[in-house]
Amino acid sequence: MARRAQPISAIPGAGAALLVAALILGTLAAVALRAEAGRGFAASDWAALRFTLTQAVLSAVLSVGLAIGVARALARRRFVGRSLLIALLGAPFILPVIVAILGLLAVFGRAGWISQALGFFGFESLQIYGLHGVVLAHVFFNLPLATRLILQGWQEIPAERFRLAAQINAGPGAMWHLLEAPMLARVVPGALAVVFAICLSSFAVALTLGGGPRATTIELAIYQAFRFDFDLGRAALLSAVQLLLTGCAAYLALRASSVEGTGAGLDRSLRRWDGTGGRAKTIDWAWILFATVFLLLPLIAVVLSGVSGLVLLKIAVWEAALTSILVSAGSTVLLLLLAVPMAASVALGKARLIEVAGILGLAASPLVIGTGLFIVIYPIADPFDLALPVTALVNAVMALPFALRILVPQAQAVVSRYGKLVLSLDMAGWAFLWRVFLPRMRAQIGFAAGLAAALSMGDLGVITLFADPEIATLPLQIYRLMGAYQMQAAAGAALLLLLLSMAAFWILDRGGRWHAEA
Amino acid sequence: MLRLEKCKIENGDFSVLADLQVNAGARVAVIGPSGAGKTTLIEAIAGFLPLSQGRIMWGDLDLRDLPPGQRPVAMLFQDGNLFPHLSVAQNAGLGLRANLRLNQAEQAQVQQALERVGLGDLAARKPAALSGGQQSRVALARVLLQKRDLLLLDEPFAALGPALKAEMLDLVAEIATETGATVLMVSHDPQDARRIADAVILVADGKARSPMPTAELLDNPPPVLKDYLG
Numbered sequence: 001m002a003r004r005a006q007p008i009s010a011i012p013g014a015g016a017a018l019l020v021a022a023l024i025l026g027t028l029a030a031v032a033l034r035a036e037a038g039r040g041f042a043a044s045d046w047a048a049l050r051f052t053l054t055q056a057v058l059s060a061v062l063s064v065g066l067a068i069g070v071a072r073a074l075a076r077r078r079f080v081g082r083s084l085l086i087a088l089l090g091a092p093f094i095l096p097v098i099v100a101i102l103g104l105l106a107v108f109g110r111a112g113w114i115s116q117a118l119g120f121f122g123f124e125s126l127q128i129y130g131l132h133g134v135v136l137a138h139v140f141f142n143l144p145l146a147t148r149l150i151l152q153g154w155q156e157i158p159a160e161r162f163r164l165a166a167q168i169n170a171g172p173g174a175m176w177h178l179l180e181a182p183m184l185a186r187v188v189p190g191a192l193a194v195v196f197a198i199c200l201s202s203f204a205v206a207l208t209l210g211g212g213p214r215a216t217t218i219e220l221a222i223y224q225a226f227r228f229d230f231d232l233g234r235a236a237l238l239s240a241v242q243l244l245l246t247g248c249a250a251y252l253a254l255r256a257s258s259v260e261g262t263g264a265g266l267d268r269s270l271r272r273w274d275g276t277g278g279r280a281k282t283i284d285w286a287w288i289l290f291a292t293v294f295l296l297l298p299l300i301a302v303v304l305s306g307v308s309g310l311v312l313l314k315i316a317v318w319e320a321a322l323t324s325i326l327v328s329a330g331s332t333v334l335l336l337l338l339a340v341p342m343a344a345s346v347a348l349g350k351a352r353l354i355e356v357a358g359i360l361g362l363a364a365s366p367l368v369i370g371t372g373l374f375i376v377i378y379p380i381a382d383p384f385d386l387a388l389p390v391t392a393l394v395n396a397v398m399a400l401p402f403a404l405r406i407l408v409p410q411a412q413a414v415v416s417r418y419g420k421l422v423l424s425l426d427m428a429g430w431a432f433l434w435r436v437f438l439p440r441m442r443a444q445i446g447f448a449a450g451l452a453a454a455l456s457m458g459d460l461g462v463i464t465l466f467a468d469p470e471i472a473t474l475p476l477q478i479y480r481l482m483g484a485y486q487m488q489a490a491a492g493a494a495l496l497l498l499l500l501s502m503a504a505f506w507i508l509d510r511g512g513r514w515h516a517e518a
Numbered sequence: 519m520l521r522l523e524k525c526k527i528e529n530g531d532f533s534v535l536a537d538l539q540v541n542a543g544a545r546v547a548v549i550g551p552s553g554a555g556k557t558t559l560i561e562a563i564a565g566f567l568p569l570s571q572g573r574i575m576w577g578d579l580d581l582r583d584l585p586p587g588q589r590p591v592a593m594l595f596q597d598g599n600l601f602p603h604l605s606v607a608q609n610a611g612l613g614l615r616a617n618l619r620l621n622q623a624e625q626a627q628v629q630q631a632l633e634r635v636g637l638g639d640l641a642a643r644k645p646a647a648l649s650g651g652q653q654s655r656v657a658l659a660r661v662l663l664q665k666r667d668l669l670l671l672d673e674p675f676a677a678l679g680p681a682l683k684a685e686m687l688d689l690v691a692e693i694a695t696e697t698g699a700t701v702l703m704v705s706h707d708p709q710d711a712r713r714i715a716d717a718v719i720l721v722a723d724g725k726a727r728s729p730m731p732t733a734e735l736l737d738n739p740p741p742v743l744k745d746y747l748g
Contacts, residue, residue: 417598418598418601420561420564420566420586420593420595421593421595421598421599423565423566423585423586423587424564424565424586424587424591424592424593425587425612425613425616425664426585426586426587426588426616427587427612427616427617428585428587430617431616431617431618432616434617435601435604435612435616435617435618436601439601439603439604440601440603
């Protein structure tokens with residue numbers, strides 16, 4: 001068969017995928033070579049492994065368990081602000097972890113609102129540090145994600161089924177057996193696996209709310225081995241274990257879930273005839289109230305405590321903010337240079353290679369890549385000089401799987417819809433890229449860039465490995481302020497970071513859709 | 519003259535055989551049951567589907583190894599003939615230069631073509647702001663500018679109402695007369711063929727037959743066409 005003409009080359013995308021694979025596998029190899037397997041696992045390493053698994057299981061079960069109720073309530077109630085609440089469920093994805101933690105501290109912390117209220121009635125204040133604090137923060141981040149995944153399950157039930165159920169006058173029990181239970185059986189395993197996988201590589205939460213021998217995740221242990229003991233061998237051994245864990249979990253999550261949390265159209269409302277009883281209504285409203293309060297209170301707390309701190313910000317915080325903006329911009333550009341050609345290659349049918357790179361991106365942990373890069377760079381240059389470029393690069397790679405999920409469907413649509421016309425007009429290559437592909441992809445590119453910029457802006461991960469005291473991104477600066485018990489300044493800086501992340505996302509996402517035609 | 523010499527076109531699990539010629543300047547309808555391979559035949563001539571046997575000649579030019587954009591072919595598809603983010607003038611201008619870097623003379627040519635199809639004052643609009651008939655006219659303006667010897671139509675007007683479709687077919691006929699282009703038009707409606715085609719290629723049973731005069735074929739259809747026409 002003759003070779004098939006294509007409107008654009010698949011080679012740059014394949015090159016980008018190879019680059020990503022080389023980065024992830026290369027750092028992995030560097031880590032593996034350094035790992036001292038013979039020395040074996042110390043007691044503290046076993047503790048870290050146990051804690052990592054325990055908190056991830058608890059976080060997944062709690063997040064998904066609560067999400068079942070919230071999703072059911074959102075699926076069958078119509079109210080003003082429903083689509084706003086559903087949009088809010090997407091917010092934690094781009095919310096900087098350190099900001100959420102300050103919010104959670106302000107609400108659930110020792111001196112937080114709830115502790116104060118308890119103290120008023122003569123009870124003891126809450127203790128947030130440790131396992132339950134880590135799980136609380138993970139539920140805060142993943143309850144919305146799990147809710148969106150299950151809501152998607154509700155959305156995928158054909159409207160005819162609801163009509164049929166109404167026709168046969170199905171009561172609550174019948175609704176459960178006919179619709180909800182089969183849907184949950186399909187969706188819940190995937191949701192559990194996704195949340196479990198995310199919580200496995202939790203670093204910033206464990207760094208701030210965990211710590212100590214009883215609440216250290218493997219990621220945190222890598223950081224400590226690296227930062228406190230400068231024991232590269234141990235860091236590498238832990239990295240290998242972490243990679244095995246996240247690799248298995250990512251594989252499980254991809255196997256178990258065909259659903260996507262970022263899917264649009266979740267606020268589409270469908271006429272429902274069930275759940276009209278008073279008890280069902282009360283239960284639903286309780287779930288909706290719970291979710292709203294649980295998600296909004298920490299955010300409100302950040303804003304309230306941050307406003308007064310905003311005027312107190314020192315010059316170092318503003319410098320850190322500028323650094324963060326630069327890292328975020330660099331990371332976004334890098335991401336687009338990798339993701340757009342990769343999406344084009346997938347659209348041209350080169351799916352395999354790219355999928356592999358995407359899966360590697362999901363399984364890779366920032367701290368492992370960071371450790372590997374450190375080992376690779378160390379003999380050649382001072383890794384601390386490269387703290388910012390490395391952070392931007394690692395952030396871009398971590399955002400890659402999400403960016404591909406956003407870009408690929410539209411790239412496929414553009415190629416299949418206009419491919420032949422483009423070929424018959426002899427406008428393959430650059431003309432296609434500039435005149436058709438990029439303009440048609442603008443909204444998706446803007447959305448992906450917005451996510452990448454916000455994720456990078458709020459990231460507190462690999463920078464902690466590489467930063468010397470002279471240099472800091474804004475999240476790291478906030479962490480340092482917290483460490484110095486300057487909570488007022490930390491709150492102000494957190495509000496600034498929140499504003500920057502949201503602004504970066506909003507500007508890029510809006511920019512993509514500005515004056516966009518159908 | 520367009521010659522399909524002992525061609526075999528494979529598309530997925532079925533194939534179409536074609537051994538036929540079309541005179542230069544002819545207007546030919548391609549008719550047959552759905553799924554018989556009308557589009558497959560047209561797409562092979564346009565270069566989207568490879569030949570597994572035979573060759574396609576335009577005069578002395580062997581099209582077999584030419585990529586679609588370098589064949590003497592302009593094509594209109596069932597839908598998606600315009601880019602929604604480009605203006606009317608840009609969509610038409612693609613017929614001159616794919617990178618849209620048009621000099622003044624070329625811009626004047628674009629304007630002229632738009633006036634020819636009756637869209638002279640809509641040059642700056644986007645396709646979404648046009649009616650279905652106007653969108654078809656933009657695509658025809660581009661065909662005018664492409665100045666290719668062969669014009670292939672894969673039912674581009676199927677979504678239009680009967681009166682509008684007839685109007686577009688007449689415009690196609692006029693344009694073909696002016697440019698001397700040879701037209702091959704896929705259709706499932708014998709009225710379309712009667713309206714502008716002087717000959718018909720019948721595609722059925724995995725085979726494309728040689729063109730027959732339109733009236734003769736439609737008035738005296740062979741059994742396979744009779745079944746289709748009902």
